[in-house]
Amino acid sequence: MNVEIIAVGSELLLGQIANTNAKYISSQLSELGINVYYHTVVGDNSARLVEAIQIAEQRADLIIFSGGLGPTKDDLTKETIAKHLNRELVMDDMALQAIEQFFNKQNRVMTDNNRKQALVLEGSDVLTNHHGMAPGMLLKEGKQLYMLLPGPPKELEPMFQFEAKPKLAALLHDGGVITSHVLRFYGIGEAELEVRIQHILDVQTNPTVAPLASDGEVTLRITAKADNEQQAYVLIEDKKREILDIVGDYHYGDNDDSLASKLVEMLFENKLTIAAAESLTAGLFQSELAEISGVSSVLVGGVVTYSEQAKTMQLGISAQLINRYSVVSSECASEMALKVREKFGTDIGVGLTGVAGPGSHYDQPAGTVWIGLAIGNNPPVTHRLQLSGARNTNRLRAVKFTCSYLMRELAKLGYKK
Amino acid sequence: MNVEIIAVGSELLLGQIANTNAKYISSQLSELGINVYYHTVVGDNSARLVEAIQIAEQRADLIIFSGGLGPTKDDLTKETIAKHLNRELVMDDMALQAIEQFFNKQNRVMTDNNRKQALVLEGSDVLTNHHGMAPGMLLKEGKQLYMLLPGPPKELEPMFQFEAKPKLAALLHDGGVITSHVLRFYGIGEAELEVRIQHILDVQTNPTVAPLASDGEVTLRITAKADNEQQAYVLIEDKKREILDIVGDYHYGDNDDSLASKLVEMLFENKLTIAAAESLTAGLFQSELAEISGVSSVLVGGVVTYSEQAKTMQLGISAQLINRYSVVSSECASEMALKVREKFGTDIGVGLTGVAGPGSHYDQPAGTVWIGLAIGNNPPVTHRLQLSGARNTNRLRAVKFTCSYLMRELAKLGYKK
Numbered sequence: 001m002n003v004e005i006i007a008v009g010s011e012l013l014l015g016q017i018a019n020t021n022a023k024y025i026s027s028q029l030s031e032l033g034i035n036v037y038y039h040t041v042v043g044d045n046s047a048r049l050v051e052a053i054q055i056a057e058q059r060a061d062l063i064i065f066s067g068g069l070g071p072t073k074d075d076l077t078k079e080t081i082a083k084h085l086n087r088e089l090v091m092d093d094m095a096l097q098a099i100e101q102f103f104n105k106q107n108r109v110m111t112d113n114n115r116k117q118a119l120v121l122e123g124s125d126v127l128t129n130h131h132g133m134a135p136g137m138l139l140k141e142g143k144q145l146y147m148l149l150p151g152p153p154k155e156l157e158p159m160f161q162f163e164a165k166p167k168l169a170a171l172l173h174d175g176g177v178i179t180s181h182v183l184r185f186y187g188i189g190e191a192e193l194e195v196r197i198q199h200i201l202d203v204q205t206n207p208t209v210a211p212l213a214s215d216g217e218v219t220l221r222i223t224a225k226a227d228n229e230q231q232a233y234v235l236i237e238d239k240k241r242e243i244l245d246i247v248g249d250y251h252y253g254d255n256d257d258s259l260a261s262k263l264v265e266m267l268f269e270n271k272l273t274i275a276a277a278e279s280l281t282a283g284l285f286q287s288e289l290a291e292i293s294g295v296s297s298v299l300v301g302g303v304v305t306y307s308e309q310a311k312t313m314q315l316g317i318s319a320q321l322i323n324r325y326s327v328v329s330s331e332c333a334s335e336m337a338l339k340v341r342e343k344f345g346t347d348i349g350v351g352l353t354g355v356a357g358p359g360s361h362y363d364q365p366a367g368t369v370w371i372g373l374a375i376g377n378n379p380p381v382t383h384r385l386q387l388s389g390a391r392n393t394n395r396l397r398a399v400k401f402t403c404s405y406l407m408r409e410l411a412k413l414g415y416k417k
Numbered sequence: 418m419n420v421e422i423i424a425v426g427s428e429l430l431l432g433q434i435a436n437t438n439a440k441y442i443s444s445q446l447s448e449l450g451i452n453v454y455y456h457t458v459v460g461d462n463s464a465r466l467v468e469a470i471q472i473a474e475q476r477a478d479l480i481i482f483s484g485g486l487g488p489t490k491d492d493l494t495k496e497t498i499a500k501h502l503n504r505e506l507v508m509d510d511m512a513l514q515a516i517e518q519f520f521n522k523q524n525r526v527m528t529d530n531n532r533k534q535a536l537v538l539e540g541s542d543v544l545t546n547h548h549g550m551a552p553g554m555l556l557k558e559g560k561q562l563y564m565l566l567p568g569p570p571k572e573l574e575p576m577f578q579f580e581a582k583p584k585l586a587a588l589l590h591d592g593g594v595i596t597s598h599v600l601r602f603y604g605i606g607e608a609e610l611e612v613r614i615q616h617i618l619d620v621q622t623n624p625t626v627a628p629l630a631s632d633g634e635v636t637l638r639i640t641a642k643a644d645n646e647q648q649a650y651v652l653i654e655d656k657k658r659e660i661l662d663i664v665g666d667y668h669y670g671d672n673d674d675s676l677a678s679k680l681v682e683m684l685f686e687n688k689l690t691i692a693a694a695e696s697l698t699a700g701l702f703q704s705e706l707a708e709i710s711g712v713s714s715v716l717v718g719g720v721v722t723y724s725e726q727a728k729t730m731q732l733g734i735s736a737q738l739i740n741r742y743s744v745v746s747s748e749c750a751s752e753m754a755l756k757v758r759e760k761f762g763t764d765i766g767v768g769l770t771g772v773a774g775p776g777s778h779y780d781q782p783a784g785t786v787w788i789g790l791a792i793g794n795n796p797p798v799t800h801r802l803q804l805s806g807a808r809n810t811n812r813l814r815a816v817k818f819t820c821s822y823l824m825r826e827l828a829k830l831g832y833k834k
Contacts, residue, residue: 011629013453015444016638018435022458027432036430037465039458048454055472071608072628073618105803111612131806154810210433221433282707283700286721290699291809293775301727303720304703310718310761344727358710392708
């Protein structure tokens with residue numbers, strides 16, 4: 001089976017958004033061992049969409065459409081396909097009910113054009129939308145398969161994964177698979193990582209190894225082709241071991257892990273509670289931890305001490321200390337960590353202070369960050385970061401570094417990884 | 418002139434990266450008033466690339482290729498085009514010199530495959546690569562234009578902007594411009610907004626008006642074609658006024674504005690200080706405000722009271738109140754707002770409590786959020802939200818709603834917008 005993905009939406013052709021749906025669907029299909037030969041993007045224009053469909057029918061067994069299923073007039077994907085295939089659009093009662101419930105729940109009145117979202121192509125297999133209103137569809141016309149998915153990634157991704165992917169897996173007969181595994185690294189640059197594993201990158205065939213850098217992290221994607229999952233797993237494990245023998249020190253997690261999720265796992269494992277006092281990050285560290293479900297057993301809370309006055313009044317950091325060392329100092333970060341730990345009665349206290357930018361502040365250049373950690377009754381430790389990004393990149397990188405730094409310090413003290 | 422963008426690279430079809438080059442080029446072209454009708458992605462496969470070129474020649478005046486100009490064997494874009502157009506590849510001395518210099522500078526020995534990067538299509542206009550090795554090309558065959566650009570965004574973007582764009586502008590004779598303006602709405606669904614301005618959407622030609630929904634907001638992009646910027650501005654202003662006469666109540670900002678940035682502007686304008694007590698959002702509200710540079714003059718700080726104990730110990734919310742009403746209640750949100758305002762000595766106190774999900778908690782379904790606002794000495798007000806998204810969508814939407822809610826309540830009390 002080979003696939004073409006057609007994304008429908010003028011916003012893509014105007015350059016307002018990137019076609020991340022094609023990326024997502026492609027990566028999911030590659031896990032199933034299904035080849036994608038083309039991506040096409042076409043605007044909200046029925047005539048041009050029909051032309052794109054006719055071309056795709058010549059070169060793909062399955063055409064996957066994303067977008068154009070919404071309530072508005074420029075949403076015309078299913079109407080165009082209905083006309084092209086000479087099929088009726090029929091009301092799907094389940095979908096209509098879901099839409100009505102959606103409006104009731106939000107205490108909003110359903111306008112009539114929303115009913116249009118519950119129309120599906122006659123004879124199609126309806127894919128339920130658990131995160132929005134427009135249902136998806138899978139239909140067969142002769143040997144040709146068509147799949148229609150909604151445009152918003154928050155709707156498309158779960159629908160593809162839980163509704164569409166199992167149906168496609170069932171349709172496949174050859175059973176070949178492509179499996180990917182992502183290794184995540186922190187604390188090493190992309191160029192240096194590449195140099196260190198150059199000999200592996202140079203001879204790669206199966207599995208392939210692809211480096212990618214983003215937001216201060218580097219990932220290596222190992223992709224193996226094999227007859228079955230088991231064989232692919234063995235290929236990936238061998239390559240993984242070979243890579244980690246060289247750069248394992250910087251490896252912190254795999255696939256969907258994040259530095260924050262690994263930190264929370266380590267806190268769970270060691271039953272350690274945490275509180276944070278944040279200045280430049282203003283709550284971002286705590287908010288990143290709170291992305292992980294169940295975090296309430298370890299995250300007690302903390303304070304945002306954005307102003308100098310909040311640092312003295314809320315945390316009880318002495319004016320003398322601030323006058324002597326300034327708020328952007330090792331001493332202040334250390335004191336913030338100690339005080340917040342004491343105040344919230346937790347095992348760990350974290351202090352974050354610095355200059356996010358764009359301007360310099362307290363005689364310190366933008367990007368200067370001090371992180372303090374108070375772990376149990378151990379003497380607090382601090383670390384200075386000098387970042388060079390824009391304001392919000394610096395804030396995010398300070399949070400990532402803090403997660404990594406705390407994990408490292410916990411490991412040093414003998415806590416389980 | 419109309420354009421098709423063909424991105425060449427198997428990594429795109431495997432879903433390893435998104436086609437951000439097409440997004441970038443499209444947004445640049447729309448500024449020049451050039452229409453993009455299709456994006457195509459094809460793998461590192463000469464036969465399929467030729468087919469894609471033949472299709473594009475039928476429907477585009479200019480075909481822009483990205484990727485496949487590098488030194489390795491799977492880089493085959495210019496070789497394929499050379500064969501397709503029956504043109505020779507010739508060594509470009511300037512490009513070769515630049516590549517040699519690049520290696521000298523890095524103290525690395527130039528391997529022979531790197532010479533291949535200096536080969537260009539005979540008769541083409543060479544586009545210098547200031548950020549990498551492979552030069553770009555612009556060439557004409559009869560009436561058909563072809564442009565070849567390197568794949569890495571760090572090379573492609575400056576090459577397009579400084580080398581290609583001026584050449585394209587010169588090729589265009591009409592000198593027209595396309596200018597876009599984005600109106601941002603909150604508190605109204607996409608479908609309802611569209612119903613209310615249906616008569617405008619129905620007759621749109623120039624300017625065009627395109628609705629887009631994302632993350633609980635709706636935007637309308639007004640795009641005008643005109644002979645010059647001044648005329649485009651007038652067209653957009655007229656259309657903007659026409660739209661805001663109908664749905665102006667929901668309009669909160671334009672272009673790059675966010676709800677948080679508008680709230681911070683309003684706090685600046687009225688010299689109001691703010692503190693927040695956050696439970697389910699765990700610092701996200703404060704962190705979103707802190708994205709805006711200069712916020713320290715209004716954001717004093719706040720507390721994250723993730724655990725129940727933190728709510729009583731850190732904010733002094735009485736155990737009786739929590740026992741009687743639970744932490745997910747109007748009473749608790751109101752008390753959090755009052756207490757944090759008092760504690761931090763600010764003009765405004767914000768309290769956020771609720772159930773982020775995925776599970777229900779305190780007998781409340783996931784997505785239940787209570788927001789409390791204490792403004793000056795006015796009696797506190799609260800609002801209940803019932804969200805239906807995933808955990809982190811709910812947390813973000815609660816923050817957005819809080820920004821909008823606070824702006825509305827401030828306006829009611831007579832503060833300047």
